[in-house]
Amino acid sequence: MSTRKALVVRGGWEGHDPVGCTELFLPDLEDAGFDVTVREDLAVYEEADLLAATDLVVHSWSAGELTAAQEAGLVSAVEAGTGFAGWHGGVVATNVANARYLRMVGGRFLWHPEGFQEFTVRIAAAPDRDGEITQGIADYGVVTEHYWVLTDALNTVLATSVLACDGDQWEEPVEFPVVWTRRWGAGRVFVCTLGHRVADLRVPQTATIVRRGLRWAAR
Template identity: 85%
Template sequence: MRTRRALVVRGGWQGHDPAGCTEVFTPRLERAGFEVTVAEDLAVYDDAGLLAATDLVVHSWSGGELTAAQEANLVAAVEAGTGFAGWHGGVIGTNVANARYLRMVGGRFLWHPDGFQEFTVRIAAMPDRDGEITEGITDYDVVTEHYWVLTDALNTVLATSVLAPGSAGPWDVPVEFPVVWTRLWGAGRVFVCTLGHRVADLQVPQTATIVGRGLAWAARA
């Protein structure tokens, strides 16, 4: 049996604890039979051969920016079948100057209310293609940052939340945003979860299950 390879790329702004958060899932990947490599420098994306031989990239780098070559190598690898996954600011609050990256990921963080908010993660009715990621999970409550994001219609939305207007806010009706989505990009699969500001968020049982399954789903078979 072929050994699958996972590349965990982590770093950037330390407020999202990229090392701690990725360590929630690297043992799980290893137990699933992945050979896991950890990179703490975006220069790893300069190695097109490594990316092409990788079955899953887990990106946890908040506030970064890819060079043109790094972006081209990463996107080309995903289009050819390398899986790509991540959570929170480490995947959609990063590389904001890299349009090809953002198109591949299918979303961008814009804003969140100050502090942690209590809100409900609403599990969506799933097409057969992605139902495995949230199978058996029902709506659940979390207390964490509540992301306002831009997304597009190519995403398959697996979970949502509703952000209510504040008393002095510039909008006056509740707005629903995706919390979890998947996306096909060329031959590659992309998984995104907007939860995950801190280790405790990723240890919520439902979130841990969703992210763990999402990583497995995104990986090249």
């Protein structure tokens, strides 16, 4: 029986603990039958044969920048069917100069209030599709960074949160996506904006969503 292959690419800004956070999900990927390769360099995205044989890329590299060759290699692989997944700054606060990458991911981090905020993750009641990722999970509270992100209508939003007014910066509470899926070419993309630290990813509901999202995104 063939084994699916997962590639975990981690590094960048250590404040997001790319090693600790990705290590949480390696056992689950292996239990799900994935042969897992871990790389700590972005140059792996220039290895076309490896990417073509990869069913899932888990990207955890905050404050990064892809070369033109690396961006082309990664995006082309996803367009051809390789799955792509990640969380927090590892996917949406990185590669901000890489337009093809940002279009593939479907969102970009812009700002968050200072410190950790207490807020509610609101599960979409009837998502257009991919509801199996959040099935059986009710709205739940978290205390972590609250991301303000830019996204587009190609995403299927599975969970949101409301960022309340802060002084005179804006007048009305704003709802932002927290979890979304996206199709890009033949590939599937999964993004969760939670996950600043290991403790955030240990929250049972978040851990379940990410575990399911990784499996969902894989070819």
